[in-house]
Amino acid sequence: MLPGTLSIIFFGIEFFILVAVIIFNRKHPFFWSIAMMLVLLQLYQLAEFLICIGVNENITGKIAYTIITFLPPMGYFLSSKVVGWKFPDYWIGFAAATGFSLYYIVTPGSVVLDSCNPFYAVYSVHHSFYYGIYYMGILVYSIFFLAAHLIFRRNKVDRKSSLFVLIGYLSFLVPMYLMVWVDSYFATKVPSIMCKYALLLAVILGVFSFIKPKILETQTIEKKVE
Numbered sequence: 001m002l003p004g005t006l007s008i009i010f011f012g013i014e015f016f017i018l019v020a021v022i023i024f025n026r027k028h029p030f031f032w033s034i035a036m037m038l039v040l041l042q043l044y045q046l047a048e049f050l051i052c053i054g055v056n057e058n059i060t061g062k063i064a065y066t067i068i069t070f071l072p073p074m075g076y077f078l079s080s081k082v083v084g085w086k087f088p089d090y091w092i093g094f095a096a097a098t099g100f101s102l103y104y105i106v107t108p109g110s111v112v113l114d115s116c117n118p119f120y121a122v123y124s125v126h127h128s129f130y131y132g133i134y135y136m137g138i139l140v141y142s143i144f145f146l147a148a149h150l151i152f153r154r155n156k157v158d159r160k161s162s163l164f165v166l167i168g169y170l171s172f173l174v175p176m177y178l179m180v181w182v183d184s185y186f187a188t189k190v191p192s193i194m195c196k197y198a199l200l201l202a203v204i205l206g207v208f209s210f211i212k213p214k215i216l217e218t219q220t221i222e223k224k225v226e
Helices: 006-026 030-051 057-069 071-082 090-106 130-153 158-183 184-197 199-208 212-223
Strands: 112-117 121-123
Touching: 006 030, 006 112, 006 158, 006 184, 030 057, 030 071, 030 112, 030 184, 030 199, 057 071, 057 090, 057 112, 057 121, 057 184, 071 090, 071 130, 071 158, 090 130, 121 130, 121 184, 121 199, 130 158, 158 184, 158 199, 184 199
Parallel strands: none
Antiparallel strands: 112 121
């Protein structure tokens, strides 16, 4: 198999999911958040495929990292909307993502492809320690954020929608954690491999787009009453 084969396969699957969401579920209350998550996931897979086949590694590497840098705040944005969180603290994550992205875009050699095989790619990235704190910090915070709302505000949130998003997070983070725990060799491959596991998140988001949230059900009932 060519280097990046799994990336282009996953791109195709995630593109199909996005098309299905656009065709059937444009009226879903969280449509734009779901669609943006799917767009970011598939664009990363496409960028990694292009890197692996040798298409201008300097540019495509920066593009790949810029794409995945916006995934955590986008996920938290969706989480906050699902539970009806009014405080717009997600802008902190987007501001941090913009800062990291601008740095990687304008700094020569800040993202370098070390190796690539059919299953994943390995990168050398400037300030990877701080980037990892940013990235995993928002992901872990989002999980606790959703769990806290499900526990302490269970009568005020749409439990079905919240659980779907929470399961989406756990679907790719848990297997990634177990993989690194079993063999620390994979610790340096986390960005690429985690985005492969995120195919499970894409599938869950696709299914979620077919689920009518309570907010939409309530609006439908109110219209019938009127």
